[in-house]
Amino acid sequence: MCLKRVDIQGFKSFGDRIKLELHSGLSVVVGPNGSGKSNISDAISWCLGEQRASSLRGSRMEDVIFAGSDKRKAVGMAEVTLTLDNTAKLFSLPYGEIAVTRRLYRSGESEYLINKVPCRLKDIQALFMDTGLGRGAYSLIGQGKVDEILSSRPEERRHIIEEAA
Amino acid sequence: MCLKRVDIQGFKSFGDRIKLELHSGLSVVVGPNGSGKSNISDAISWCLGEQRASSLRGSRMEDVIFAGSDKRKAVGMAEVTLTLDNTAKLFSLPYGEIAVTRRLYRSGESEYLINKVPCRLKDIQALFMDTGLGRGAYSLIGQGKVDEILSSRPEERRHIIEEAA
Amino acid sequence: MSSQFTTAFQEINGNFSVVFQQLFGGGGATMSLTEGDTLTCGIDITARPPGKKNQNLSLLSGGERALTAIALLFAILRYKPSPFCVLDEIEASLDEANVNRFANYLSRTSEEVQFIVISHRKGTMEQADTLYGVTMDEAGVTRLLSMSLEEKPDRKRLA
Amino acid sequence: MSSQFTTAFQEINGNFSVVFQQLFGGGGATMSLTEGDTLTCGIDITARPPGKKNQNLSLLSGGERALTAIALLFAILRYKPSPFCVLDEIEASLDEANVNRFANYLSRTSEEVQFIVISHRKGTMEQADTLYGVTMDEAGVTRLLSMSLEEKPDRKRLA
Numbered sequence: 001m002c003l004k005r006v007d008i009q010g011f012k013s014f015g016d017r018i019k020l021e022l023h024s025g026l027s028v029v030v031g032p033n034g035s036g037k038s039n040i041s042d043a044i045s046w047c048l049g050e051q052r053a054s055s056l057r058g059s060r061m062e063d064v065i066f067a068g069s070d071k072r073k074a075v076g077m078a079e080v081t082l083t084l085d086n087t088a089k090l091f092s093l094p095y096g097e098i099a100v101t102r103r104l105y106r107s108g109e110s111e112y113l114i115n116k117v118p119c120r121l122k123d124i125q126a127l128f129m130d131t132g133l134g135r136g137a138y139s140l141i142g143q144g145k146v147d148e149i150l151s152s153r154p155e156e157r158r159h160i161i162e163e164a165a
Numbered sequence: 166m167c168l169k170r171v172d173i174q175g176f177k178s179f180g181d182r183i184k185l186e187l188h189s190g191l192s193v194v195v196g197p198n199g200s201g202k203s204n205i206s207d208a209i210s211w212c213l214g215e216q217r218a219s220s221l222r223g224s225r226m227e228d229v230i231f232a233g234s235d236k237r238k239a240v241g242m243a244e245v246t247l248t249l250d251n252t253a254k255l256f257s258l259p260y261g262e263i264a265v266t267r268r269l270y271r272s273g274e275s276e277y278l279i280n281k282v283p284c285r286l287k288d289i290q291a292l293f294m295d296t297g298l299g300r301g302a303y304s305l306i307g308q309g310k311v312d313e314i315l316s317s318r319p320e321e322r323r324h325i326i327e328e329a330a
Numbered sequence: 331m332s333s334q335f336t337t338a339f340q341e342i343n344g345n346f347s348v349v350f351q352q353l354f355g356g357g358g359a360t361m362s363l364t365e366g367d368t369l370t371c372g373i374d375i376t377a378r379p380p381g382k383k384n385q386n387l388s389l390l391s392g393g394e395r396a397l398t399a400i401a402l403l404f405a406i407l408r409y410k411p412s413p414f415c416v417l418d419e420i421e422a423s424l425d426e427a428n429v430n431r432f433a434n435y436l437s438r439t440s441e442e443v444q445f446i447v448i449s450h451r452k453g454t455m456e457q458a459d460t461l462y463g464v465t466m467d468e469a470g471v472t473r474l475l476s477m478s479l480e481e482k483p484d485r486k487r488l489a
Numbered sequence: 490m491s492s493q494f495t496t497a498f499q500e501i502n503g504n505f506s507v508v509f510q511q512l513f514g515g516g517g518a519t520m521s522l523t524e525g526d527t528l529t530c531g532i533d534i535t536a537r538p539p540g541k542k543n544q545n546l547s548l549l550s551g552g553e554r555a556l557t558a559i560a561l562l563f564a565i566l567r568y569k570p571s572p573f574c575v576l577d578e579i580e581a582s583l584d585e586a587n588v589n590r591f592a593n594y595l596s597r598t599s600e601e602v603q604f605i606v607i608s609h610r611k612g613t614m615e616q617a618d619t620l621y622g623v624t625m626d627e628a629g630v631t632r633l634l635s636m637s638l639e640e641k642p643d644r645k646r647l648a
């Protein structure tokens with residue numbers, strides 16, 4: 001089991017901090033329409049380095065920061081941390097556990113951290129490249145997107161094989 | 166109730182002639198994946214005058230003619246007839262019942278008939294214009310297409326109101 | 331043209347906000363005309379599920395978007411019922427509670443408009459007056475099973 | 490590059506046809522390289538559900554397309570398992586029988602790959618080792634419900 005924990009705060013509908021502890025085997029997330037399930041998958045994809053606001057269903061990146069509700073005010077920062085188990089040395093870093101953090105402030109400023117040490121977006125994207133989780137990742141399938149593997153044009157399909165090669 | 170019957174023969178997966186008798190109220194069509202449910206809705210939209218093969222999930226219009234199966238050969242013609250009740254004078258024709266037929270042969274030749282009398286495609290399209298069933302019809306929603314009402318650009322949404330105006 | 335368009339727009343917009351509230355059990359939705367004269371302008375849509383802030387349509391969830399689109403469709407049909415309407419699995423992304431609200435609304439509206447609905451969902455099947463089974467017992471060839479005309483309890487009146 | 494690509498392509502293609510047959514209970518699927526050298530060519534896909542003729546992918550039904558795409562995804566994961574995999578309602582258009590085949594396959598594969606699956610379907614929920622509930626009891630704010638670690642009977646071995 002690789003992904004041990006997901007911490008989300010101020011990202012999309014997560015007005016309060018939540019901590020998702022994962023276990024081995026098959027994890028299934030359930031809940032009513034609009035309750036925040038796809039927002040969890042957006043949080044994971046954002047933390048892995050997703051740069052296109054449209055892939056996160058927004059028009060500007062600020063759309064991912066909690067905008068408030070009827071009873072709450074908007075907040076100023078979105079933060080997501082993925083805690084990964086690296087005992088199988090899947091990632092080229094000398095740690096047994098890796099915590100990847102991404103922050104975005106309303107000012108537009110971003111921060112990236114690996115095990116609480118500031119780094120650049122490039123470092124995070126390099127970490128996940130060629131693992132199936134990088135850009136063009138086949139292992140993150142958003143809602144309504146399963147068809148895209150088939151419906152892209154023949155020359156677009158080759159990147160799926162290249163990512164795995 | 167307006168649509169009384171749908172007769173389909175040689176259209177898509179309808180290797181045998183089928184007759185769908187409709188009743189008033191809510192009709193619900195059920196069945197396993199790939200059994201031919203959406204093909205019924207394609208047959209209706211084709212008979213109403215749909216000219217784009219891609220809206221019928223094909224690449225050429227010949228794709229709508231029964232192509233055969235493991236045990237059957239392909240056929241040479243697709244034919245669909247919609248029998249409509251016109252006692253409420255919804256359509257500008259002097260008949261109490263209107264049967265609209267469309268045929269396509271492998272040769273590429275098409276035939277259109279109203280109450281068994283040959284006519285042109287234009288006559289069929291004129292019959293259904295401004296009723297909500299014409300081109301840009303809001304009352305035929307294909308599988309996975311419900312989102313299109315919202316996702317089109319603002320200037321595209323106006324045709325929905327114009328069709329109903 | 332433009333006065334016909336304006337009348338249609340205003341009526342449909344009024345229906346849209348009523349139907350949206352019925353389907354979502356609250357909240358609000360509205361359409362507005364973009365810049366330009368009524369012959370060329372576009373239409374903006376805002377939707378606000380109950381208890382939430384007004385947001386960009388694209389931030390709605392899969393189910394919320396489908397339900398908003400369904401509300402708009404019903405709003406248009408209320409203004410101008412079409413002779414019949416064919417809907418292919420439009421409620422696929424709704425949860426149980428929303429499917430039941432949708433199926434109830436559909437059943438009430440089917441007194442004015444003839445609906446032919448393709449569905450896998452229990453809530454929708456339960457509201458059927460007539461159920462049609464489609465099968466491929468011979469691979470590759472579609473056959474219709476005999477219809478079962480359900481004697482629906484008169485709950486329609488109650489819906 | 491090109492020999493790595495060719496090996497990956499051949500292995501994934503082999504997996505694709507095996508997994509397709511398992512998910513559909515028969516039929517066949519395959520990928521082929523379009524014209525041009527291995528550095529620029531595209532990939533064509535043909536899929537044939539059991540008992541049917543080879544046809545253009547676009548003529549497949551909604552459920553058949555989704556199941557074919559799922560078969561390709563599993564074929565790639567079999568060749569190169571990724572550290573984890575997040576799937577958001579990918580089985581929404583499948584009927585009961587196909588959901589159960591999919592959920593069985595998922596459960597078997599989850600011994601090699603960690604899956605986090607968002608779903609509304611009963612067949613998928615039943616295969617979960619851990620179920621996470623998401624709610625908005627305060628409107629507009631997502632909260633997690635306590636997990637229920639299901640004691641799954643050892644049916645995984647039986648699947």
Ligand SMILES: Nc1ncnc2c1ncn2[C@@H]1O[C@H](COP(=O)(O)OP(=O)(O)OP(=O)(O)O)[C@@H](O)[C@H]1O
Pocket residue numbers: 011012013014031032033034035036037038039040063064065066067068143379382385389390391392393394423629
């Ligand atoms: N920046 C934000 N601030 C507050 N709320 C947000 C923000 N971005 C998105 N949301 C809210 O999140 C909700 C959508 O959540 P999500 O897409 O995760 O739902 P879901 O559980 O996947 O539902 P479904 O089952 O319909 O797919 C929307 O109602 C939207 O208003």
Ligand SMILES: Nc1ncnc2c1ncn2[C@@H]1O[C@H](COP(=O)(O)OP(=O)(O)OP(=O)(O)O)[C@@H](O)[C@H]1O
Pocket residue numbers: 176177178179196197198199200201202203204205228229230231232233308470538541544548549550551552553582
């Ligand atoms: N010209 C044709 N000749 C023979 N079969 C065809 C033809 N065109 C399409 N088909 C077949 O029709 C089937 C698709 O049927 P359809 O899309 O109606 O399924 P469906 O019942 O809507 O399924 P789902 O529940 O998955 O949406 C495909 O398997 C395809 O092979």
Ligand SMILES: [Mg+2]
Pocket residue numbers: 037038039143391392393577
């Ligand atoms: Mg969702």
Ligand SMILES: [Mg+2]
Pocket residue numbers: 202203204308550551552
């Ligand atoms: Mg279908």
